[in-house]
Amino acid sequence: MSSGIILYQSKYGATKKYAQWLQEETGFACMETKAAKLNQVCEYDTIILGGGVYASGIAGLSFLKRNIKFLTGKKILVFCVGASPYDESAIAQIRELHFKDELSAIILKCI
Ligand SMILES: Cc1cc2nc3c(=O)[nH]c(=O)nc-3n(C[C@H](O)[C@H](O)[C@H](O)COP(=O)(O)O)c2cc1C
Incomplete structure (x- = not known):
């Protein structure tokens, strides 16, 4: 059976709220990225x-x-939460800056 974990880092609470909603929908485990240990995530x-x-x-x-x-071999998805209005070019910039090489297969969603 497939299992999953949601990791989040949130200063003001918006990302945490999305993480909690995702947890409710998926039933996945959920924790702050800072507290996550690699062997646990694996x-x-x-x-x-x-x-x-x-x-x-x-x-x-x-x-x-x-x-x-x-x-x-893991299925990895990243979502990011910003305050800017939706802008394809800003999303493309984030993708170019952060999702190169080994991270290029990651699915990215900007909220
Ligand atoms: C110093 C600073 C820089 C920020 N830079 C961006 C940015 O480049 N693009 C954007 O869309 N939002 C930016 N924001 C807004 C945050 O992404 C937004 O408040 C978001 O909800 C924060 O997530 P959190 O509540 O999970 O910490 C910035 C906010 C701060 C305080």
């Missing part, structure tokens, strides 16, 4: 990582950048 087939957007960076994405080589 137990799940699906990893959803959410973070607020700060100056075009995604809070907590460093967890994936650091550990991606240990997550081969």
Whole structure:
């Protein structure tokens, strides 16, 4: 059976709220990225990582950048929560900046 975990990093609470909604919908485990241990995360087939957007960076994405080589074969999705109005070019910029090379297969959703 497929299992999943939602990791989130949220300063003001918006990303945390989305993470909680996702948890309710999926039944996945849910925890702050800062508290996540790699061996724990590796137990799940699906990893959803959410973070607020700060100056075009995604809070907590460093967890994936650091550990991606240990997550081969996992289904990985990232969602980011920003305050800017929806803008395809801003999303393209985030994709270009952060989802290259080993992270290029990750599914990205900007909210
Ligand atoms: C210093 C700072 C930089 C920010 N930079 C961006 C940005 O580049 N793009 C954007 O859409 N929102 C930006 N925001 C807005 C946050 O992404 C937004 O408040 C988001 O909801 C924060 O997520 P959180 O509530 O989970 O911490 C910025 C906010 C702050 C305080």
